[in-house]
Each structure stands twice: as C-alpha cells, then as structure tokens.
Amino acid sequence: MRSGHSLAFQQFEEVLSEITIKKIDKNEKGVNELYQNYKKNEAEVHTFIQPFKMSWSAESDWEPDDPSEVSSGTCIIIPLKKDDESGLLIRSLGYAEAQIAQSSYQFSNDGTLVLKTHYEQSIAEERIWFVSENVRCRSSILKTSEGSGILQTSFASEVKRISL
C-alpha cells in the first residue's frame, strides 16, 4: 500500500502494488553492462557482491477510468559496499526518472536505510525500515534539483509474502 502526497495541490494518490525482489547471478544479462557504465564514470571504483532484480506492478486510483491499467517494470540493482554503514546502489532504472540511477546509501544507528539519488530534474530521498519481521515501511521525498522545494512525498507499508 503506497500513498502519495502532492503538497502544492493537497492531492492524495493511493496505489496498490506487488513487488518482487530476487537475488540474481552476476552473469545475468544487464548486470555487467550496468557495472561497466558505472565504472567508466568513476575515479574510485567499488566492487560488488550480490546484484538483485526488482519487479513491480502497481494500480493507482489516479487512473479510475481504466482500473485494468497496471503500471509495471523491472530493474537491476547492484549494491556497492563502501563500509559497514554506507555505499552506493546503482540501478538500471531510477525511481523518479526512467534512466540509469546511482544512489548513495547509509544506515542510521537505528537501522534505517537512507537512500539519496540525484536525477537530472530532481533529488529523491528514501528511507526504508523494518517495523516487524515481515512488514517494512518506505518513505520518499522528491525535491527539485535545486533542493529547495518539496514536490511530493510518499509512504509505503509493505507486507512480505512468505513463499510456502
């Protein structure tokens, strides 16, 4: 369950989505391409251990005319650990803009994962934390790239589906 808040217009969005997160093999299609793209732009290069793939399909109440309209997508994510608390995540598709994205991540002392991503037009800040073994929350803030205005916030309550 995800709620979006458009602050300027005081509009709510309600989204129901299914997310699948899977570990994938280092040799899987797309992983090396994404890593090479990262390497060519960086002076200091980190190695990676376990890439994964995230897929989603979402239904929003902002498309009431055609509720069968489901938005979906897939992206590859490669974590690059700097130290125990921080590092980078590179993604084949960004959260706020549909392009390759690089996020910095940092764990707070209470275990919250804080992700920051600079896009061309915007800056996204996400927080992900577990509130029980199988429920996690995720908040995101979208700012203008100048960093002054908050365009939008969102909050997701995510329940892990245990495969039997």
Added chain:
Amino acid sequence: MRSGHSLAFQQFEEVLSEITIKKIDKNEKGVNELYQNYKKNEAEVHTFIQPFKMSWSAESDWEPDDPSEVSSGTCIIIPLKKDDESGLLIRSLGYAEAQIAQSSYQFSNDGTLVLKTHYEQSIAEERIWFVSENVRCRSSILKTSEGSGILQTSFASEVKRISL
C-alpha cells in the same frame, strides 16, 4: 496531509488536518496536574523546562456522509530531558488511545525523533523528521500490545504555516 493504511483490509484513509503547536507557561492550567500524575508513578523523576500545547482539527474521507464532521482536540505535552538524545514526553491525551500517555523519545544520529508509547491495548511508534526547513514528515505504526501484529500505519506530510 495524512494517509492511514489498514494492512489487514488494504484500506486507505485520507485526512487533512491543521495542527497548532504553542509553547505554554509552566503555570498554565493542566500542566502541574499532568506533572504530578507522572511523579507519583515514578521512582526516578526528571524535571521539565518547556511544556507545550498541541491542538488539531481533522477531516477524514472515512466520513463522507458528513464532510462537515471535523474531529478536533487539544493536549498538553511536557518533555522531560534525560540526556541530549533521549527522554520522556508526557501527554494529557494519547495518540492511539484517549488517556494520559507517556512516551519515550530518542533522536537517531540522522536527527529523526523516535517516539514509543505503550497504551493498554496497543504500542505506537512514531518517527518525526524534517525534510526541509518548513516541511516535516511523521510516520506512525500501531502494534498490538503483545507487539507482534501491525494494526495500522500512517504517514503525514506537514507544511509549516509561517505567521506574518
């Protein structure tokens, strides 16, 4: 703007509310009563510096038949500082249940204020953080008092109204 998520029923709630937070005098009606109530139940007693009063009025989309139905209330909050990062908040009215409530607070290393409150029937965990000078976010999780099930989550995006 506040969104509530009922996880078991996948139901969204949308709430628009106005919140007023004001510093109040130590001698204001109710402050001493609340502090005495706290003192009589505690072995280790902390002193307080600056009490404040919070008032709210909220409109929820769960009362569509009577949109003029506004829920509102007021409570006194007394912060009791233990050290620079933590302490207690005592409130004349709880967030999850309408009774005197005592919360422990803790600041994370990223500046997030984490509040935990044990009620008779439930445990509430709130997080409050500023995402810009005048926008703050607040998430809350309501668990059963056994602490196992998550009953409800909510998320608020709050814009400070600057008085001119």
